[in-house]
Amino acid sequence: MTALCQRERKQMDKIIIEGGGRLEGEVGISGSKNAALPIMAAMILTAGKNTINRVPQVLDVTTMLHLLDDLGGYTEEFEGGRIIFDSTDINNYEAPYELVSKMRASCLVLGPLLARLGKAKVSLPGGCAIGARPLDLHIRGLEAMGAKIRLEQGYIYGEAKRLRGVRYYFDTVSVTGTANLMMAATLADGETTLENVAKEPEIVFLANILNQCGAKIKGHGTDFLIIKGVQSLKPINCDILPDRIETGTYMIASAITSGNVKITNCLPQQVEALTMKLRQAGLIVEEAERSLRVISNGQFKGVDITTHPHPGFATDLQAQFMALMAIAEGQSIILETVFENRFMHAAELKRMGANITIQGRTAVVAGVKQLSGAPLMATDLRASASLVLAALAAKGQSKISRVYHIDRGYSAIEQKLYMLGAKIFREK
């Protein structure tokens, strides 16, 4: 079955949760979706057999593989979290609308295609539920590197005999923008300096893996990247790092259900901003080298958060944190600085009895004693996680529709929560 067929089927699925139970036990974290997608796009830069382990079994990964196969590559294996992909024959340079519109991160193939084939035709993703999310920074950077770019009939057409090294400043910190230009620069002629780049762990990881393949990247994890172009890269062989957003989501799941959950196979230093806020709210967070435990007695107070690029509080955890604050003691002010429209979940939380006032990019959440279950609609990936969390804590039953959003980024979420004691099942 194609990824698109799977998605159409999953559009009908619903997740049903009987709330009010306590979560207890251990949950293992999957590989990071946002690390896997750029690494998969980076396979375009290589010609040979790539092996990636610990890839999460989520819809976005399937969509990216579908796209890479369309480009002329060959997926030899995708099972048990391992991808073996032969990139030798990549020769098609089009990322069609039907795939890009389903997953914005498809735009990650733009830089690699230009670097490898000298040509790219990538659909513009359009707006999405959380904001306009343009690609202007990606496009301007590639133009600065000598690519001729035109926008026509909803597509970005790019051409460049060989990209050349430049100095480029990002007006806004962009994660996929940084990944795209960094990948393009690995095979460019000369040295590229990228300023005001993203410092997300997934970017640092991508740089490290590209360096293992022969790239010459310095500065990852700081605001500057210096990339010396090379002639070719060896195929990728790596294990994807744990998903910090999934880690944070299970931390909040324990907190919101008066739980005691050990989260294993994770990197606690990647969720420090959340850990600090949970502690500030009065929750217990125990950290070990590769695990975390969150202990909650159901009593926690409202704390304020402001989202920022890494190492600040992740925008991808804002919706889940809002669900927690909905039943905190007192008030919480949530300021979203990364995306202009990332409070879609608030309306659904309000239907469960939450007291939330939105003004522009600020949400004021006045904690209530309890939420009540309701029929709910997922609007985007992280918003749907926030509804699952709220439903776990709520009294009565919730039925969440449009769960394909959650399937894009959370591996086996209902199985994992079920093993922790949640009353959760999927209606097909």
Ligand code: UD1
């Ligand atoms: C990535 C993550 C996503 C996360 C986001 C912010 C992946 C696959 N996705 O998305 O989960 O929510 O980072 O941490 O890693 N912008 C522009 N012009 C551009 C590019 C971005 O104005 O050309 C703006 C965006 O509209 C947004 C801000 O920059 O307001 C940050 O977006 P960006 O970091 O690019 O998000 P993504 O890389 O798409």
